Amino acid sequence: MKWKALREPRISVVVHIRPATEVDFPALLQVQREAFEAYAGIYTLSGWTTETLESLKEDAREKHIFVAEAEGEIVGSVRYWTVAGVCVIRLLSVSPTYQGQGVGKALIHEIERATTDVHKFYACTMLRTAKNIQFFMDLGYKAETLLPNHYDHLDLICFAKYR
DSSP, X not given: OEEEEEEETTEEEEEEEEEOOGGGHHHHHHHHHHHHHTTTTTXXXXXXXXXXXXXXXXXXXHSEEEEEEETTEEEEEEEEEEETTEEEEEEEEEOGGGTTTTHHHHHXXXXXXXOXXXXXXXXXXXXXXXXXXXXXXXXXXXXXXXXTTOGGGOOEEEEXXXX
């Protein structure tokens, strides 16, 4: 699916969202590292910044992965799976160069479009990341759960959006 995202004020770039292939995995990991390194001063992010190609391949066997392409390069990705009518969204990552320009929104909208058999979308983000919290709220997600001292000792806030 093709989505428009702003690259710079008044300049529009086409962002193409598609399922990831193994060929995309090295670039996907690089974008993920760059995106999550922005939080290095707030949290210890070893799980997201040091993921290996092998662990990504294993994750891809169990989850769906979309990538966002712009100007011939991978600029974002997201993973998701469904269980009991709930779509769990994980590891939304956008290259810092493209953040705030609609890439993350396009990835989430593509998940919402592609998963027709769910009644709920569920995503968590780090509690001390106001930008991420606002992102989900702007997309119509409502705060549902706080998970203190959760994965890798992170404080998470989880959001839900119902159909």
